Structures are given as structure tokens and as C-alpha cells.
Amino acid sequence: MRVLLTNDDGPLNDQFSNYIRPFVQTLKRLYPHWQLTICVPHVQKSWIGKAHLAGKKLSAQFLYSKMDSDDNSYLGPFIQPQVALEGSKLPRQAINPEVSRDDIEWILIDGTPASCSNIGLHHLATEPFDLVISGPNLGRNTSVAYITSSGTVGAAMEAVIAGNEVKAVAVSWAYFNGNKNVNNSIMEMAARRSLQIIEHLYENWDPVTDFYSINIPLINSLSLETKAVYTSVWENRWGPIFSGPNVGSATNNSEIEDGNEYQMISFNWAPDFKSHTDSKHHRSDQMVDRDVIEDGLISVTPLRATFQSTSTLKGELELPCPLETQFEGVCAITIDPQEYIYLPLKSAFQKWLPSLKIVSELPKNDTAVIHYGDYEDLDMERLGQDPQYIANSYIYRKALIRKHYLTQTIQYYKAKNPNTILSKAYLESFNIDLDYAEFLDDALDENWELRQELESEQKWWILKPSMSDKGQGIRVFKTIDDLQTIFDSFDEDDTDDESNVQDDNKIIISQLRHFIIQEYLDKPLLLPSMGNRKFHIRCYICCQGSLKVFVYNRMLALFAPNRFIPLEQGKYSPTSVDDLVCHLTNTCLQSNKAKKSLSVVEFDALDEISSADKTKIKEQIHQIAHDVFLAAMQVNSLNFQPLANAFETFGVDFLVGENLEVKLLEINAYPDFKQTGDDLKDLINDLFDCTIEKLIYPLATGKEVRNANEKNNLVEVLDYSANNWQ
Template identity: 65%
Template structure:
């Protein structure tokens, strides 16, 4: 969406134009898909209406501010633009290294707001604009007296009359002369303004040319402050100038500019005398609404004539016949861009919004688990869809996953899981001193540890990012590990240097898993241990897809086999060559983190890679089928949801694949910038295969290159 922004208060200025910076920053942060061009007067041009300086040629200058600035500082002015723009019609000088590509560009014109709009629409960019926003004005634009003189509304009117482009004028109404308010109030006013602008643009009334919005800068402003359709308060001005001082005129003898005596001066005093009251008291007027600290929206024709028929309260509820794609993850998140691009590619008719709309025909909601409406997900399977199941701890919690695999293998001993799952024991522990009691309750684990014939790894069942992972051999080693978690791990100066520790009582559930002693090592990668991160997606109840473009994540140092006496289970540095979690690696002294695409590894032939992928396909089929059949209480796929998991696998020296764990909401940014195309393709497949069918089942696709369906389960319909 291409948007032109102007105002009548001029550029960044604490006194005359304090609201435009936070307003623009709100747009940049929350509407990243907007292509925003800012063209404003070079100084305050209020009370100028839809005017132009007849016969005057206008000049441009350019300022640049930081997108996260908390003041009105800027670089410039420059006589040429300092940033590249493929759509710009203006000659550009991009040699200034002080200006960053992320900086906000402010185009200043030494003319009126209406002139800024006209120049913006016809001379700044090669592509047309979808919307003109004028404001936010410092002060209110209510009543015929103010609105007919307003440069803010005049600029919006210019957009309609000479550009035939939709326009919205925005004003922030302050009270008691206090235009400098707390920044949080300006931020809220910006948010409410953009909610209304977004709604009006997508629900434009055919009879309306432009809208005038007034937001109260009052402590009464809330996220749910009422929004009312209003008419213009038809007041009339009395004198807005104060007459000359008669005594001064009679006594004046000075000569000014060649004129004998004092000049006759009429001083600007528009707010001294009251204007007359409205002649239409029965209407809901903009003045009454803003005085009541509510939000007014006045629909206008380009002749200052009101639009009839829009009365009462304006609800931001959406058109009930529309389909929406609500993305509530942070717009700076690694996955946001690829997701939005894929949605626009395959669902061009679906509107992408940043908040969950009300009353829509169908909504697909992509967000963090805590942001989803769990009640809707469970109760409204035909009009609310989401990117997560409700119950899936049967696979994402390590001790539940071990139980799922064990139960399935007992009933299906020929399953690939019988050899792909490392031997695992659950362990429940409240405090380190109770380890002996916990092992008494889990006598099978005690027996295995007392053999002292192999190495083990202990992991908290519900943690992520490598927290609390340790390698050990004996019960004494395990006791030392848990004891170390309770120690004060600081140096003499109080610096905390091992933040990989955990608090036992907060987690309680652990697994003790057989340690893979013979990992596959690759000479080209320095013989470092690695694991494969594979993105596996489930849709409905139940299809399972494996994304064949996998990541190989390497330990920071070359692998050293474990030996008694040469390894300390409590020394985090001794773990470096054994643990491949990238989150853990960033905390070590050597920042030699290595992530590459599995298919790019030169040490393995295509046949060997295919063998590994084939095992992953089989494992994925069986583990999700097993969760569905033997642990249905803790894994309940829904027909109106899908979910993508980050699944980790190890490969041993004989090319046998071992399943490590399944992670919900995987951290896609560990892919890094170099491999970002891998995530772009993943979300392209995600929208095409998993999300598009929710809106149009006829467009369901079985499989495609790199996105392979490994399970299509249909329950018996008895």
C-alpha cells in the first residue's frame, strides 16, 4: 500500500510539530508493508486552508531522522535526496555515509500543505498513491470555523480534488492549552488513529471524499474509547483580529517604512472572543464529541459538505463477508517477511491485518501460542484457523515424547522408532538432595547407571535453547550436575558466567538419555559433531509434511571422544564439542558457530543424503502416527489448525538416524541471513500446502519438491 503523508505544522519540531515523529514511527513499526512518502511544508502553515502561493515556484529540501529516535533530531537539510528509491522521480545523491537506509526521509517544500500534496501525487514517485494522510494536526479541527481554515483538511481536500485519491485528515486535540503531553498518550493516539484509518480505507463509504478524524489527547483516551460519526459544528466567528490602539494612533509620530506615524495594526487574536453556538443542536457534532473526550470521525465531500447517513457509533468491526489473515507476531520477527510475501502470493484476496478482527467470515490467525484464541480454536472450526494445536505435549515435552515412542514400539516392534530412538528414562526431581530417592523410584534407571558402562545425557523435559543439558557417566556424576545447579555461580566481582544453569524445582521433570558415542563426523567441517534441524509440519487431523531442505548445526570445536577422568560433567567448556545447540554456543568463549544447509555438505554422496532423508521421513511418519494412536490425550490435532515443528536428529557413523526432540515454535532465525532463502521457501510451501486449503479446499496439494507428505491419516468412521 502506497501512502503519502503531509501536515500543516511543518517538520520535526518540539514546539510547532511534536506529534508527527511518533505518528510516523508507529506507522513504520506496525505497518511495514506500507510504502510511506512524507512531504510536508518546511515551516508551520496552519490556518491556510486549501491554498497555493500563486505565481511562486517551490523548492524542496530533505531531512533524515532515525526510526527509533526519542527526540526530534535529524540530519540535514540537504538539497538532494540521500537515499536510493527505485520509484523516485527525483535525482539522488547517496554518497552521505551518515544517512542509513533505515532512516526516515522527510521531504520539505517551501509551500502550503495543499501544494505538498499536489507535488507529492504528481512529481515525487513514478507509481500512484493509494491514500493521503494529512496530519496529525496539533490541535482540533472541529466546527465550520476551524475546519474551513484548516491546512490539514485543506491538504486532504487537495488530494481529492486534484488527485482523485482517498484522503484522511487527522488531528490530535489537546485540552487546557497543554499540547505537550506524555509520550505514551501520543503513542496511544497514534495507535487509535491508525486503527481508524485502516478501517476507513478498507470500508470506504462511496459517498465520502475525505474523512476528518479528531483524537482527544486526554487521560481519558483508552484503547476502547468510543468512536462516533459526527457532523460539523456549524458555528460562526466573531472578530478574530483585535483592532488598533486608538491612543497609540493619536499620539504616534514615528516614521516607519517611509510612512509618517504608526501603521494601523490589527493583531491576530482568534481565541479571545467566543464564536456563536451551533445552529443544529440536534446533531451529534464534532465539537460535542471531542469535548466529551471521545473520538470524532466526520465524513466530508470535497465542498465541505457533510455526508448524510453516517450516524451513531463507528465500530471497527470488519465486514462479516471478508476473509482475513491476522499476523500478531512481532513485525521485526525473522519469519514475518517471508510469511507476508507468501500470503500475498497465494491469497491476494485475503486482507492481512496486525490485530485480530471481529466478526469476519473467516480468520486465519498466525501468532505466538499465548496470542491465539484457544476458545475459538476449539469451538469455531469453520471460521477460525490458527498455526498451532492446543494439546501437543505428547510430542514437544521430552518425557512425554519418550513415553509416546515407547508405547508405540511396544505395539509395533518393527517400527523404525525401535532403533531410531535412543534409550530414555524419565526422572522427576524437586531438589538436588533428593536424587537418591528419585533413583529409588526409578530402579530401572538406577540399574543402568550402576553398570557404569556407557555415557548419558540429562535434559530438562520442558526447557529449550540448551538450558541445563549435561553429559555424565555415573550416579556420582549426575549428583554433581544437580548440585552444581544449586551453587552460586559468580566470580569475586559478582559477574554471572554460567547462564546455562537451571533451577531444578521450577522444572522438576528431566530425561536421562543414552549418549550417542559414535556421531557422524565430516572432515570438511572439521570433524565436529552436528545435528540436523528438520522442519516438519502437521495439518488438520492429520497430514504430516517434511521439509527436505534441512539445516546441519555443528558444535564449535572438533569432537573428542568421552573418556573417564578427562571430562568434567559440570564444566560447561568441556561440553563444547558434544553439544550442537546454537543458543548454547553463543555463550561460550569461542564464537565459532557453524550452520549450513545439509544438502551443501560435500562429504556425503547424494545417495547417502537420500538414505538419511528417507529414514527421517519414516521416523516422522511413525512418531506422529504413534502420538495420535497411543497418546491421544496429549496430542490432539485439530481440523482447523496446522503447526510447524523444529525436529532434531542425530546421525551416527553408520548413517543411522536418531530422533532427539521435537520443538514447537522453532527459532527460525538460527538459519542466519545467508540461508534466509531456505526459510522463504519453507513459508512459501507452508502457505501453499497448509494454509491455502483452509480458505479453498479445492486448492489442496499433496506434495511438491522439498515439501513431502509422509502421513495422511484418516480415522475409522465407525
């Protein structure tokens, strides 16, 4: 999501704008997938409403602050950007070695907040913004008297009027008893609660509302459980806010005309805020913003761009609200901080378990731990014995993740449950063990059903090594002679062309031994808009404890690099790279970066598939997920042992036939999340956010998130313990 941030208090400043730094730092830490641009007035521009300086040419300057800074220090100002950033309309190059891409850039405009909003929307970025946040304002914006004068609200209103259907919110942090300076913990909590409310409003936008005005009380009791309430604007009226008239002195406030001296009359800014409380009327059907703030709650006022509050939203906002964790330990994230998933994972933990300390190494003592790391880094002995050690993988799951075990699991389950969806959703498959290519005939003698199928030459087949991944060793063939040729090519030691893709995914038979031979789906669903390329669906399936299974409903479509060519005997060579490439949808085998960027899209973005057909496909995936994990529990429990103190995310691949029937291909542990790429990283960010909320938080606290997020894209498909399956 692309976010433009502005305000009316200006850039980093201890006196006039001391709230914006903790807000920005919290936003970038908890929502790293939000692409943030900051454009604010170069000095404080409060009490200016939605104003522009007509006729004035506006100029920009640039400041840079450190993400981990605990004060309002910065580098600058500069008259040119000091760092090169993608997606910017401004002329940019890396100029200053003291400024890095990780620093926070502040674009300063010598104009009003509304002008900052307008310039930001139309002149700073190549892609349109999704959301404008104005604030956090130093003080409160409640009541007609304040809100109509507010530059913070004015910038949000300008975004609505000047933007192309952009959403906007104005955020104010209300201090009490004249104390503008509160401690860092209160500002941190105000930032967290502000962002949580903004995210909720964005995802549940009221179509009648143009923008929202949010007021957060800066009080010691502020927490993630402080209620947020929809309000209307308190319709009070101003009295005098200036004192005077004053007669200026003859030295500096006088004019001489026709020999006579006239002294200038002036009025001083002197609002008596306590006296401006007379109300025109209260709406009886809704609380007003002033009263809600005075009660120590959060006011959320839905507004039209005509300064009219809407009447459609009332009552308390049903925000997902974590309880304080009862998990007295730490969170150990031991994967490399440069990994694709590190920041989304860390941000999700900080969002849902804010009091949990995050460390980079597994504690050596018996401290309670939530551990997310590579499989070989997990303490398997402790995982099997200590309920206070929660880890991101089960110990035993071969029944699902090894292809020949998966085939056995499904075959056994189908024998007991012939009506299962797996009977048609898992293509006919055979296991074959082989040490060397020369022993293929003996292996087929031991598997006479497979030999009969191959000798009939009625179907096309696909060969897959059981324990390989990333497309290694996959081949398509039809006859026994084809299969022998494939295995012979694996045993060859030399190749004339080292860059050949076929050699890149070649395997050594004696090191793998176990293979499956599976019926090939030769009539896949093809989409003309995507070049009639074959694709498979990558679905993330999350498991918790022993055993709940959830399907992540935001799925990926991974396309082959070339147009699909139907298989035809005599025209297809089982060892030809050129013939094979249009049948493989594994993006890791696609070396061309330009092609790779066109090979992964979000499944829901495929407009050529109707909403009804997408629903039909997802319903099949849900049922397949239910049955295959149930099968592992019931018929292969030796090789699938889910633990009460563990969770795991699997990458599961499906094919869709031209008749819209879904076929299960394989289940992968520790899926390669980075194949999603930067353009779709929001999908992975959301996956981890959903996972922490729905899987890990309950494991850590023993409680569900109160007012759980209805937008959570994890759909529960199996609760084995609750159903007491036998």
C-alpha cells in the first residue's frame, strides 16, 4: 500500500512537532510493506484550515533522519534529494554518502498542509497513493470551532477533493492540562493504536464517508484495549479569540499623511479556549467527539468533505484487540535479517505481541521461547518435551512433504474413504525405487501395475524425484523407452552445454533413489490474456497445534515462461529443454528476470476467471486441504506427528484443469516465499500478520484475539481435536 503522510506541525521539532517522529518510526517498523512518502510544511502551519497560498511559487527542501534515532536530529536541509529511490517523480541520484536508503526522508514544502497534500498526491510519486494520513497533530481536533480551522483536517480534506478516490484520515493526539510533552511509552502506544485504527478503517471503509478525523487521548491508561468510538462533531461556537483594539506606538506602528500622524490599530492573538464551550446543539443519536476524548476514549469522526459528519457509523469500533501476553519469555527469530520474510515476520510479532522481547539467538537457558528459525536450528529435543518452547515446524511430517510418502498416504486414505475428494484430486501415481538407470527394467518388474500402464501408452506421465524441490529432475514422458532415456541422461557425467537448463535441474539417481511417476494433466486451464501459458496455484496452508488447519485465501498463480504446447507423440522429446520448458511452472527455473516478473501474479487478479469460478476453485482447495491433512493424521501418523506447541506453514501446489477441476501436486515445507517478489510482498506481509493473530497468539497466551479481525484471510478447514476424529 502506498501512503502519503503530511501534517500541519511541520518537520521534526522538539517544540512544535514532537509527535511525528515516534509515529513514523512505529509505522515503518510495524508496517514495512507500506510504501511511505512524507511531505510536510517546512514550518508549523496550524490554524490554517484547507488553505492554499494563491499565486505563490512553492519550493521543496529535504531532511533525513535515522530510523533508530531517539531524538529529533536530522541531516539537512538540502535543496535536492540526497538518495536515489524508485518510484519517485523527483530528479534523484545518490549524492550524500551520509544518507542511506534506510533513512527517513522528509520532503518540506514552504506552503500549507493542503498544498503539501496536493503536491504529494500529484507530483512526488509515479504510482498513485492509496491512503493519505495527516498528522499526528499536536493537540486535539474536536468540535466545530477547532476542526474547521485545523490544517491537519484541511490536508485530509484536500486529499479527498484533489485525489483520485484516495482515502484520507486526520490524526490528532490530544494532550491534557496543557502538558504537550508525554513520555515515550505513551507516544508509542498512541502510534500503535492510531495505526491499528487506520488499518481497520482502510479495510472497512464506509462508502458514505469521505475522510475520518481520529483523536487519541495521551493519557497513562492508553492501551491497545482503549475503546474507539464513532462520534459526531460537537457543534460549539467561538467567542473572541483576539484581544484589542490596541493602538500602536508612534515609532513602529504609525503613518504620516498630510502632516498628521496616525497610529495603527492592531489585535493580538489571545484565544480563551476554556470559554468556547457554548454548544448550538447535541445530536441525541450519537456521542460527540469532545465528550469521548474527555472520557479518555478514542474518537473516530466520519466526515464528508463539506465538514458534515455522517450518520451511518455509530457505536464502538470492533477492532481486533490483543490481550496482554501471559507468555513470560522471548521471541527468537534466528533467520538471517536479510531474508525476504524477516521484516514482515518481526513486524507481525511486534504488532500482535508488543510486550514480547525479540532476540536473534536462541537463549541457552530454559527461558520460554517462541522460536522462528530454519529447521536445522530448532531444538527438536526440547520441542518434543517442553510446552514452553513453541517453534515454527513439526518434527515429523514426511507423510506430506515427501512425494512418495504423500502418494502412499493418499492411496491408503482413498482405500478407506473412496468418496474423498482426493480420489479425483490426486492424479494416478506410482512409487518407484531406483539406484541406477540400468536397473529400470528390474524396478518395473517389481511394480507391474506401473509397467502395464506404461506399456499401454495411453497417457502422458510426469517423473518427480521424491525428495527434491524447485523443479529438480522433473521430466514429462509417455513410454518406457522415454523413461529409460531420461534416467540414462541423469547418469551421464558430461554435457556439451553447461548453461543448458536441462542440466541446471538435473539430478543424480543414486543420491535420491525414490521417485514418483504421476499421470500428467495434459489439458490444463489456459488463459489467453496470460499468453496461454500453463500455471499452477501456490497456496499457503498453515497448521497449529495438533491439529488445526487453515488455508490462506490469497493465493498465487505461477506461470510457465512460454506458451503451452500440447504434447504430441513424435514431436516431443523427453530430454529436450526447449520442449520441456512450457510444461514447467517453477519460477526458480526461470533465469530471465523480465520473464520471471510476469510469471507470478495474485490468483484473485486473474480477471479472465470469473468470481464464481474462483470460488469454485478455492472451495475445492479447502476440501482437499481438509482431507489430505486428515489422511496424514489417520493413516500415516508415524510420519506426521503434529505437536501442541508447534505451528507450520506449508506451500501447497495445485493444478487446475480446463474443466476447473483442481488437482493436488505437492506439499512443501519451508516454502520459498521470495518467489512472490517485491510487487506482491503485501501478500506475504498479510500472511504473517494473519498467522501471528490466528495461530501464534493463541499458542502463546492460551486465548484468542478479542474482536478478531474479520478480514483475516486464514480460513479454518480442519479442527482435528475439536471433532474428535477416530
